[in-house]
Amino acid sequence: MKALKRFLGIVWLAFAAFSGYFCIFTFGLPKLATGKQDDLVFGIIILAILTPLIVAGLATFGYFSVKGEYDDV
Template sequence: MNTIKKYLGIVWIALSIAIAYYSIGIFGGKLTSGKQDDLVFGIIIFFILLPLIVTGLTIFGWYSLTNEYED
């Protein structure tokens, strides 16, 4: 079971990197579109939700790799 947790830790960290990469590509265009609605939506996603999601997945993956969930 511990090996599964370690492999899933790697998966969570890779998933957080992939989400960050694709979200910057997708929502980066919203910041430069020139429309008011796209700008507000892009700022909320890019500066509030994206860091929460990426750091949450990274911390969860790191804890899985370092056996913090052993107990």
Template sequence: MNGIKKILGIVWIVFGLATAYFGIFELGIPNFTSGKQDDLVFGIIVMIVLTPIITGGLLIFGKYALSGEYDTDN
């Protein structure tokens, strides 16, 4: 079971990097350059608030899973 947790740690890190890419390059930057005020507000919220929180949480969770913080000692 501990091996599965370490493998899932890698998966969480990959998800964290994917959300960083998606939040910045798919949602953030295109909304900044669209020229509409509604898109600009949404882009700011995604880039400054949501992307760091979601990405940071996934990366930290993956780091802890890889380092063995969630391992059970039987």
């Protein structure tokens, strides 16, 4: 079970990288390029607030899982 938890930690780290890429290049930057005020506000919220929260949460969980912090649970 410990090996499975550590493997899934690697999966969470990969998912964090993928979601960061997806949030920036699919949601954030295209909205900034349109020039509309509604899209500009949405793009800023995605890039400045949501993307760091999502990536940091997934990466932290994955890091601690790979490190072995959840082995006792």
